Amino acid sequence: xxxxxxxxxxxxNDVSAWIPLTLSGEPRLTLPGVTQRGQNAITMGGGTSxxxxxxxxxxxxxxxxxxxxxxxxxxxxxxxTCGPQTFSTNLSATTTFLVDTPNVVSWAVQTAVSxxxxxxxxxxxTNVELRVSSLFDTADLVEFEDGFENEFTxxxxxxxxxxxxxxxxxxAAVLFRSQIHSExxxxxxxxxxxxxxxxxYYARSAVLQCGLSSLSADVRDAAAVGIASxxxxxxxxxxxxxxxxxxxxxxxxDMQKALLELKRTA
Amino acid sequence: MPLLLRKIDHKVxxxxxxxxxKYLPPEQAPADVLHDLKTEDxxxxxWQIEDDKSNLTRVIAAIVSTREYLQKLDYxxxxxxxxxxxxxxxxxxxxxxxxxxxxxxxxDVIQLSASxxxxxxxxxxxxxxxxxxxEPQLLNMLRxxxxxxxxxxxxxxxxxxxxxxx
Numbered sequence: 001x002x003x004x005x006x007x008x009x010x011x012x013n014d015v016s017a018w019i020p021l022t023l024s025g026e027p028r029l030t031l032p033g034v035t036q037r038g039q040n041a042i043t044m045g046g047g048t049s050x051x052x053x054x055x056x057x058x059x060x061x062x063x064x065x066x067x068x069x070x071x072x073x074x075x076x077x078x079x080x081t082c083g084p085q086t087f088s089t090n091l092s093a094t095t096t097f098l099v100d101t102p103n104v105v106s107w108a109v110q111t112a113v114s115x116x117x118x119x120x121x122x123x124x125x126t127n128v129e130l131r132v133s134s135l136f137d138t139a140d141l142v143e144f145e146d147g148f149e150n151e152f153t154x155x156x157x158x159x160x161x162x163x164x165x166x167x168x169x170x171x172a173a174v175l176f177r178s179q180i181h182s183e184x185x186x187x188x189x190x191x192x193x194x195x196x197x198x199x200x201y202y203a204r205s206a207v208l209q210c211g212l213s214s215l216s217a218d219v220r221d222a223a224a225v226g227i228a229s230x231x232x233x234x235x236x237x238x239x240x241x242x243x244x245x246x247x248x249x250x251x252x253x254d255m256q257k258a259l260l261e262l263k264r265t266a
Numbered sequence: 267m268p269l270l271l272r273k274i275d276h277k278v279x280x281x282x283x284x285x286x287x288k289y290l291p292p293e294q295a296p297a298d299v300l301h302d303l304k305t306e307d308x309x310x311x312x313w314q315i316e317d318d319k320s321n322l323t324r325v326i327a328a329i330v331s332t333r334e335y336l337q338k339l340d341y342x343x344x345x346x347x348x349x350x351x352x353x354x355x356x357x358x359x360x361x362x363x364x365x366x367x368x369x370x371x372x373x374d375v376i377q378l379s380a381s382x383x384x385x386x387x388x389x390x391x392x393x394x395x396x397x398x399x400x401e402p403q404l405l406n407m408l409r410x411x412x413x414x415x416x417x418x419x420x421x422x423x424x425x426x427x428x429x430x431x432x
Binding site for chain 2: 261
């Protein structure tokens, strides 16, 4: 028996990764104080078998860069190929992965538990996957203009409001694949930032914070604007780090402006 | 000398020191900025701003008055002198916003060829001031125009009117 879940690992200074996770056998995911905001660790029982599949190129290097704890406890395949990769490992002992973005972990674990607990969970996720996939198929036909929604952004909003966190997770999984044009990623991040939906608030914020680490300046810019739109004070540390490492002067100034707005909200 | 304001959607593409600066001369705009200079009938829509910027806030409020959301507004300001000195012509053409008087500050750069447009992109890139306003500032400006009676609140999109009342 295996249970599929999706977990975000966010951390380090440079990259973030989405990792679809398959737990073989009885999943033993525990997180002390999972409902507590600001919790920043995920613990997995020793002997848990984990299989990773990723759409990221050179995933192992990126995962290694994300979290030293992750690299220490999980054997990773060599990063000698690009594109989706799958590899397995066994945790040698109970392991704690530190994540430096509050709420991300609790969201991920809640998703995992939710999917494991319901027999229809996988079916539901597949349904969302299909809808997200079809959403991206139509994206090339759309023209974006600041201030105006279009058919595509309407569909993104509807998908998120109807399917909640599952939809956000699925959109993000597609979003950060290298094949997606940065302009489209940026527009979706802006859209995620302006959706008014409490149920997906932290999940959307987590995705936007991932966007701050993108190699694309368009995506980093959109992520900062989206974060300012959401007024998520928990995102302040991520935005501060993004400002500190930004090398494009104009973008740094705009990120500082977004940060200032966020702090003013506080 | 007045200024011209051009609304853009991709401010980061206009940033100096971006990826394109590795292979383009510093005074040349990256080709991607042309996405923000979409012409119609060889005309480019811009707004005339007084040299003391006294009408800037009102023009910005007018621009966003027809929007469905106010997440951000990016624009470039450039001294009109640069347009004149480069032989580009402008013509008054009423704007299409909810502020009728502000509409009179709208002009088009006219009779543009493809090379004119590229030249204009370079002028904006080299000499323009790039500015971003985020939602709180846009709401303030819009509120000022509504309070002054320049824009009727009832004509705003419901999503924006709702935010104005918060």
